Amino acid sequence: MTMKIIAFGEVMMRMMPPNYKKLSQVDTLEFLYTGTGVNVLSGLYQMGHEVYLTTRLPDNIVGQAASAHIRKLGIHDDYVCYGTNHIGIYFLEQGIGNRASQITYLNRLDSSFGKSQISDYDFSCLDGMDALHICGISLALRENLREVAFAFAKEAKKRHIKVIFDCNFRPSLWTGEHDEIKHIYEEMLNLADIVFAGYKDATLLLHKQVDQSLPYDKQLRNILMQMCQDYHIEFIFGTIRKDEELTGYMVTSTKMVMSPKMRLTVFDRVGGGDGFAAGAIDGYLTHMEPQELIHYATASGVLAHTTYGDSPVVSKEEIIDFMKNGKRDIKR
Amino acid sequence: MTMKIIAFGEVMMRMMPPNYKKLSQVDTLEFLYTGTGVNVLSGLYQMGHEVYLTTRLPDNIVGQAASAHIRKLGIHDDYVCYGTNHIGIYFLEQGIGNRASQITYLNRLDSSFGKSQISDYDFSCLDGMDALHICGISLALRENLREVAFAFAKEAKKRHIKVIFDCNFRPSLWTGEHDEIKHIYEEMLNLADIVFAGYKDATLLLHKQVDQSLPYDKQLRNILMQMCQDYHIEFIFGTIRKDEELTGYMVTSTKMVMSPKMRLTVFDRVGGGDGFAAGAIDGYLTHMEPQELIHYATASGVLAHTTYGDSPVVSKEEIIDFMKNGKRDIKR
Amino acid sequence: MTMKIIAFGEVMMRMMPPNYKKLSQVDTLEFLYTGTGVNVLSGLYQMGHEVYLTTRLPDNIVGQAASAHIRKLGIHDDYVCYGTNHIGIYFLEQGIGNRASQITYLNRLDSSFGKSQISDYDFSCLDGMDALHICGISLALRENLREVAFAFAKEAKKRHIKVIFDCNFRPSLWTGEHDEIKHIYEEMLNLADIVFAGYKDATLLLHKQVDQSLPYDKQLRNILMQMCQDYHIEFIFGTIRKDEELTGYMVTSTKMVMSPKMRLTVFDRVGGGDGFAAGAIDGYLTHMEPQELIHYATASGVLAHTTYGDSPVVSKEEIIDFMKNGKRDIKR
Amino acid sequence: MTMKIIAFGEVMMRMMPPNYKKLSQVDTLEFLYTGTGVNVLSGLYQMGHEVYLTTRLPDNIVGQAASAHIRKLGIHDDYVCYGTNHIGIYFLEQGIGNRASQITYLNRLDSSFGKSQISDYDFSCLDGMDALHICGISLALRENLREVAFAFAKEAKKRHIKVIFDCNFRPSLWTGEHDEIKHIYEEMLNLADIVFAGYKDATLLLHKQVDQSLPYDKQLRNILMQMCQDYHIEFIFGTIRKDEELTGYMVTSTKMVMSPKMRLTVFDRVGGGDGFAAGAIDGYLTHMEPQELIHYATASGVLAHTTYGDSPVVSKEEIIDFMKNGKRDIKR
């Protein structure tokens, strides 16, 4: 069952000193192109879907190389537009053992994407799609982007396309009043069918009340069920990361289903969440049973921590093999 | 005590994306030449023996580079012949953490080795040798190879050279009737002095009966002792890999000796078994005491998991140091 | 003016020791996926066209990585099919100065492509295309492939799609009788609108007679004009490579147009001819004037010698800038 | 004779695909930190001087790595300040043979340097210096930078420090009226003792009139002598690059001295001019004879084309050896 999914989102350049070195210790960088949308689509391609990205890239070799990179990941670049000359860049100093990974951003606001506006996009790209993915970062960066994001969501609604929204709330990116931010998020949640969110999104961002004397799981279930009810959300997905274990959950207005706790082994941390998201979306679009779905999505998230880069590149077969057989030595 | 050992076996090219990446993520490959015979001989060279490979390689730069590579490992290439233009290749996507390593073979049957026949080899290369090593893969690939393998075993017998046979039974490589395969193996086992074999070889391949209500160790001992008796084998060696621990065993027609359980740490999985085999053969040829022998062989196998490549490259001193002192930090 | 071009052709893996080293001097290889069709399409993508490859690739990670690679080059993989597990591989030892580059092939006949047949392909992929590209190598490798090639050419004819045929006659690949080979080529030439051919194709392969007392240029013109007439070919394109200079020509049944002689500088030799072909096809499809067309195609060929890999990756702008301004130092 | 030279100027990051590849062909980049000031100081360090850079760098690991890099080049970072989080970046696709090198800039205006202002700098850093170097790029980028540049020049004048100004006029960087730009340059030229300038600076930028019927050399001499007179410049230095040869010149208000024509071989084009500048400044500060000085500076420029990176790294000994002995094979 092949579905068509389109994402509206930023493409950034990730630059990493090789071999766990610090930036001042190297004179080469490994780079790739990334972004929440890119990552989720990459995962969905591995799962057999037809995937499209719509974004604005620099009108130069950096933008062309970005397109080539995402095509290689299996993403169609038909709806990418080009303009101006800047792209967001982040440096990743990969940690190991006791040393944490560190991410340092260069100017992200003035990128071709950051400065793009409604007139840059052709909404007919939504025709024939089954789902649209939007990331909360687009709401945060600049007002013009926020307008584009809402325009996409509304155009999708018109066409009865499922709207998938990943909250991805990062306070550091926001400059406005909290009430205004909450309002913006609520507007988007009202448009969304599927949402990726967690405890902090519900409490810190949306101010959902919760009885803190309850166990954590119960609290989480209550506030996310509340969110589903308040904004008419079909499903909320998310993960709990604790003690080097990952547990996925899936919430509707009436219940919560949780995956088994799965042991995490981290090779490349960034993009792990997007691996989970790809699995959840695939499971949703192909109508998996709830328990299987959330197990599968969590397995996808766990394996996304074991591959180089932010974009999931494990195949559906590998995920299913891992769900069934756990960690294996070698396959011939 | 330097012995002379010759192996008849395939040389393949192993190609690996660097840094745990997937093939589609790279544009360079690390490569080396490998094969059960190559690996066992490489280990035996490190232990002080004089080692020779007899095989057929492509008659082009790929074959010449293979010879150069095995010479670097310490293996004499005097008895390598050349012809046709193909070599077996496998791609290794190295796994990490929860992600398994994956091996993908290209055409192996039509290699220079796969198509070689008795007339390509000069059996006088056996003169003066102390032992001959043959791998079960040669029995599986093609009938012409099987003929060569038997010819070598019989010529060795004539010269009172010890015949070492590694079962290495891989059902996927065999296309014939099971009875026929069993018969072929039994013929080879009757020629062999030293055999590498395990539970599955005895039960699935050779149909040895065992009382499954016994503990695993007992079962193993019984069927392997049975094998020794049935085929007049001097020693059977093998390992049990469980819960990231390795235990070696050594069986005669009357008893079984086991190594201590040794904790495994895996850096490069492929060829670990060949490291054990090299240790066992060295121990056998240099007349170590059984308990020391099997401990030493297992230590050799454990350390073979910690070096790059399929071919063991740790020195005898390192193995003995590890047997005595366990894992150490740094040696100056 | 964007056209749609599809090529039927082989994808091979090219493996190259880095930095002009010999195979026996390295333990890493730079690799990429290549083939006449791949290369021509890659060039046409850079010139603004929509390009498709139809072929059969191995049904494993090697085939998937091949698809990812050609997508990165801008080629659609919608019409690629998968089956069996082998791919043609060649090793390129890149020469420098007085030392020639050397190419060594491994088994090419038994590749997924080599063994593919008509039932593996869906000819509806031709619907809506403007041109089909076929390479003479497909005629040479195996009979089953030859059948596929002719089927494609005939299906294209039916749909009034231009058939582009690159003779690429390599005697070493052919095993049959010369008359039979000539006959096969003639059959294909009768189907073709645009042909890439040179002096040797006309004389050695097709036995065209020529007055050898004439200057080389005249001889060439006469036999190629003859070819155009004999097989109803619209245009024949080709190049003369002499004294480190390249001259392109374009021949119809009535005349020959030649480019200026352009100085060659060689960084990566393989695929230079495909760069010329891409330029010629672009010029033809976009109706350039003859003199401009052949100058442009030759400039494209010249620049294709200056980039890594077999597949042209210089942009149309770079080619035009080079035609106008010649060799330049640096562009900001 | 060790002098103390300080430069005020931008530090950029240069990112280059290795091995002459295009950006879309690679996943690693070689990078370094560069800038006219950095390059000139690097050259002067090799010639035995004590050199300082004053600039503003990002207040993060990118800025720290920049400081570490310039320290490695021998430049003191005592007067570097830190603030905001962006740095100018350019991508260099290195050309070869017929293919030109291409430089692509990302956002340069909003860098930490681009947004720095007078209050970020401590002019006491000029105390005890012998010379100050300023590059015309600082005049072009933004008004705030222009203010800093003039403040540095005036503070240097007060302290009787030689002011060295490199015109480096790039029309594409300027957005204002031409008259205003001319005026700004003239103001700086009036402050400068030593100037790097050429034909276009004098005619296009400063509108110097010249009798175009004269030979090029004469024209050049006349307009540069005129510049020296008009702005009270001690020396103007520059080079003529033609037919893969480099000729240096040195002009006062009364005469012009030219170097021999020196054959250029280009390995890394960018920064060649800065190698010449370093040589000229060293010659000037150490009171070389005019003819020797301009030969030495040109040799320095020529050798700067043969090393990796924009910053000259050949030693004074190598330059002098090259002046005397020309191109040599090998030195032991």
Place this chain on the structure above:
Amino acid sequence: MTMKIIAFGEVMMRMMPPNYKKLSQVDTLEFLYTGTGVNVLSGLYQMGHEVYLTTRLPDNIVGQAASAHIRKLGIHDDYVCYGTNHIGIYFLEQGIGNRASQITYLNRLDSSFGKSQISDYDFSCLDGMDALHICGISLALRENLREVAFAFAKEAKKRHIKVIFDCNFRPSLWTGEHDEIKHIYEEMLNLADIVFAGYKDATLLLHKQVDQSLPYDKQLRNILMQMCQDYHIEFIFGTIRKDEELTGYMVTSTKMVMSPKMRLTVFDRVGGGDGFAAGAIDGYLTHMEPQELIHYATASGVLAHTTYGDSPVVSKEEIIDFMKNGKRDIKR
């Protein structure tokens, strides 16, 4: 509070096969310049101090590259002198898992440093310094070096500069009588204010008596307190490394303070002790509270095991973050 620290010590070249390979498996080496002094100063630079090395380096490109390398680490090279042409080199075969790292030294005695003598150094470099660091290796290598080390210590004493002495007793480096060695060490200890020493230094080297029936901690406290009293040492610092945990201690003539046990994760083992030393010296010079100081120093040591190279390159902020928050996933 920025202090000025100078170290007198050897600079060696460290050469390492990449990716955990053995020397015979590679044809490239990663190299860097290292030494106890270099490493301690590198750590102190990260903590905000002004640091200087005084040593003798080869008078050729190897020495110049060494200076460039240490400047990059933040160390001033003003007091480095140059002479003769040799440098100490060690090869590090990095172990992994069960395989130990192995260090192999080439000729170290005949290096430019090893052969340097008092007349090579200018003791005025001590003027204005707050502390001098000396390593026990300098006492061991050669008599001439020992003389330089004592001259530095005495000159520092004269100027009331704190003398920091790292015992670093390696029996294999010493050739003389034990009594003489003991005497030399005692002479240096009498000059030292701060000492890095452990159980073996006190017992094997200095023959301190201890009641072995006491627990290890008590024994250690008693003999180190005894050392403080005997040689009038202000503080002795050191670590206990056991069961993959590190515990730091700090001893005066009257008490011992211990850090919490901190779990070790080893990425690059060499230089871990120097990371501890840098932390301890920083804590001492900036008057941290004892408990905080030893915790901080141990955290610094623990993190020094997680970065490439012998020289600590983690920032003070990272150390403090690790002390407070422990191991973290990712920091943005």
Place this chain on the structure above:
Amino acid sequence: MTMKIIAFGEVMMRMMPPNYKKLSQVDTLEFLYTGTGVNVLSGLYQMGHEVYLTTRLPDNIVGQAASAHIRKLGIHDDYVCYGTNHIGIYFLEQGIGNRASQITYLNRLDSSFGKSQISDYDFSCLDGMDALHICGISLALRENLREVAFAFAKEAKKRHIKVIFDCNFRPSLWTGEHDEIKHIYEEMLNLADIVFAGYKDATLLLHKQVDQSLPYDKQLRNILMQMCQDYHIEFIFGTIRKDEELTGYMVTSTKMVMSPKMRLTVFDRVGGGDGFAAGAIDGYLTHMEPQELIHYATASGVLAHTTYGDSPVVSKEEIIDFMKNGKRDIKR
């Protein structure tokens, strides 16, 4: 016609910054093992001979890796002995264009080879050999080595083995009186059958008189013929390198034969002379005709400049193809 050749000579480590960078610009080095004997034997292996090296290497991993490296080149290591721990190292900064290559030696005198003496070698290794190669460097380094060299030459003489001596006179390596040096060389020349020598060896070293009014070729012929007569040398070989062209010569006591002038293209300069030597020795041992021999040897020398490393790795087929067809583009 396979001959057996043994060389007595030094093995050094060559370390080179990759990609034409300077040492201070890199943190990795490409390394290999080299030496005149190694290089000549490597060339002779490619020409089909059985080759052996006798030398002393460090008794550690550096020595073992050296053995592995030379085995890879095709050289037997049966007669290598091991002792002490040092090896000669040189750094090669490879030049390009106008910039010369620079070689910097570290301590070479105290290497395992440099300190080896007669008792370290077993002269029975000469039994059955056809030729012995000795290099003048062994005469220069130390007296003990000189003794070994003479012992080898005399033992070879006894066995009627051809003695090949490469003068390789480098004044900088010698410390003694000139007369003594001349005497030592003359003693060796009296033992030698085949000698590699040139103009400077004859005039500066051996003080042969020559009529300087003659053309250079004539002078050269006269003094080398004189040498042949004076020391009873069968053949003297050498090359003239001028204007990027190489000409080989071969002299007996009665005549001189010269090769055609061959254009040089330099990729890796070091070891070019050893490529010529290998060709000359092969030609001599296989009884080529003089004119063919010297052409072949010169072609071998020319091609040795086009491969990475000091040791020739082009095959005999490539040399012959180059002799016949000159520079070629590509070979399939």
